[in-house]
Each structure stands twice: as C-alpha cells, then as structure tokens.
Amino acid sequence: MPNRSGFGFPRRSEAGQSIELKKAPKSKVEWADLIRRVGSDGDREAFTRLFEHFAPRIKGFMLKAGCGADEAEEVAQDTLIAVWRKAGQFDPNTTGVAAWIFTIARNLRIDSVRRIARIGPSSQDTELADAPDSAESADIMISRAEDVSRVEAAVGRLSADQSKVIQLSFIEERPHPEIARLLGIPLGTVKSRIRLAMNHLRDLLDEEQ
C-alpha cells in the first residue's frame, strides 16, 4: 500500500446517506456563471454567494479529513481567495465548479503541510503567493472538453453500489470492516468489490470514446 501523508478524507457520519453525483444541470450552470461574473467583473455579490456555499463545506470537509479547526478555517479562506484570483481561468467546458474548487482546496492543503515541514510551524507563512504553488504544478490538467465529458459519462454510468464502494474506500478512507458493515457484505469480499469497481471505472473510461 502507498504511504499516506495523513491527508485523509472525511468520513461520513450517517451511513445511509449517499453522495449525490448528478447535480441538477441548473445549479451547475449557475455556479459556473457566478465564477464567470467574479472573473470578468469582480462581482462581489456573486463571490459572496460562492463563499457562503463553499467555504463552510470546505471547512467541514477538512475538519473530517483530520485538520485542526484553525487549519480547516485557513484552507477554506485560502481556497476562496484563490477562487477569486483564478476565476478568470475557470473554463466550464473542462471542469465542474465543485471539482475545480476541490482541486484548489486539495492543493492548498498539500502545500500547507509541506510548507510547515519546510520552515517549521512557528514561522509559517500563510500568505498566498500569486505564482502557482508546487502541488498545483504537480497537478495535471486534462483541458480538453471531450475528455471531460467522457469522464463525466463514465462516472455517471458507474452503478450506485460501485461508486459507493469507491467513495467509502478512497474518499472517506474507511477501514474495510466498516465498509463491510455499511454495505452488509462479508469482510472477505470488500477487497474484491473495490477492485471490481475500480476495474469497471477503468473499463467505462476506456469505452467512452
């Protein structure tokens, strides 16, 4: 197994809840439009709405991922500052708003961990440089629109059970016994369920040509 740097992802408290993958197209377009308004006009009202929706969710997400309260607050604030500054670069054809914001928050969190390691927590510089951060430069951008719709279609075709097992295992990082209990399956089959789901996702992505 790969080493994990401690950036776990939130564990859901209510087992019965499922993650809603398909957001209504209307809200999707609306978020993208708010970002566009921030990017082109520095629209403060649009930014306020983005802040009110996403900042508390990023904070909740980071708290569950094991961040301290200060760090979760900081990552959420820094993410929204980055959303303002990078809004002009957002391209709705290549990514969704939530996925874009997730990658910004993820990279800020990775970089904050590395910055603390480099210079020690006492002198940490919490300001954001305008230049791309290192996690961002280690990021990859599939910037072709056809690729993104292909990925979206594949994720949408994943069965509810399979996206559930992937989320429990990799996004929420739950231990296998817990996954077994939540899905009501024998512990011995958890590993193969995960593998099947991952292989199926791989196949779906290959099929969506």
Added chain:
Amino acid sequence: MSVSHHPPEDLLASFATGALDEAEHLVVAVHVACCAACGRFVRAMEMLAAAALEDARPVPMAADAFDMVMSRIHEGPVAERPRPAMASMAVEDPELPELLRRCRIGKRRRVAPGVSMQPIELSGRGTARAFLLRSAPGTRMLEHSHTGTELTCVLKGSFSHQGGRYGPGDFDYGDDDVDHRPIVGDEGPCLCLVAMTGELRMNGFFGRLINPFVRL
C-alpha cells in the same frame, strides 16, 4: 508515447485525493502527465471527491472570515518569494519533464558501475525519497529486493525484468515481495524517476559487498 504499464488503480485514487506521500505523488504525477488514460481516471476520482465536498456538512466559518478574505483579496497577491538557485542540472537537462524541471535536484553521484543517482529535494515531511536514476545501456542491475515500496517512472530509455519491458512513460510498482534483476535496454542510457521507502537490499555476494556504499 505508447505507455503500457500503469500504476495500480488504488495508487491513482490516492493520488487524486492528495493522500500520497510527496515523493510518490511526484512519480505518479509524472506518469499521469503523459498518460491520457490515467489522467481520465484521476479526473473521475476528482469528480467523485467533488461530489463528497458538495455533500459535506457545512461548518460555520469564523465570524470575520468573509471580511478577512475580502481584505486579503484587496491587498493583492503577495509577490513570490525568490526561489533558491536551482541546481545547475535543471538547465543542462531539457530531457526532464516539465514537472521535474520545477524541482530542486541535488548533486549527481555514482552508486555502482554505470549507475548514478541524483536526489530530488522535497519538503522532508514524507517517508519516501525521490531520486533520478541513470543507468548506462546494457547495465545489469544487481539482483535486489526492497524493504518497502518502489515506484518508478521511466523518463528515457528502457529496462526489462520479469514483469516485461518498461519504456518512456511506463510505471513500475515494486513492493517487498518483488525480487528482481532489471536489465537496461541497449538502445541508450536509461533515466528513471524513483520514489522509494525503506531500504534497497542487494542480494548476492557482490551486492552484500557494496551494500554499505550504495545507500540509495
């Protein structure tokens, strides 16, 4: 570039959620940057994570959070801190992928006949080390095993072991079960990016002899 060896899916998933060790993140990133199929897989994982973010229970922000954010926005971006001078190697080596040209790379040193390594300087928080490994054409690496995991992405040239032939872009995942003896292809020098946890153990008489000096 035709890539035929890919990282296991669980590694790609951990890469997408930011859960990988820094050195391992770098090696996977270099592979993903040149492999469209793995890029799509990572993007799919990001979409699943984004759905989880949308679904996260909102936790109220600090009372002054919005004002703090707006005032920092109006202060404007902070100028980038001057980066420490890059090791000279970065300039000499246009063969390195973009991602690696941004890294600080240490001094090259010989570790065995026909083999040299250059450490990649990371933040120091991770448990894995990353380095570039250069091997002369036709080099037969000593039979070796690992005490941890070894992630490799071929940048140039090729090597082969019982798992097959690994050319540019190919990804090799070795853990402590693997006991192998790679042979570098004859077509030219082989350059690999490696992330390694634990120790590399050379097997056999000669290996045991040089082991104390190798310290990869």
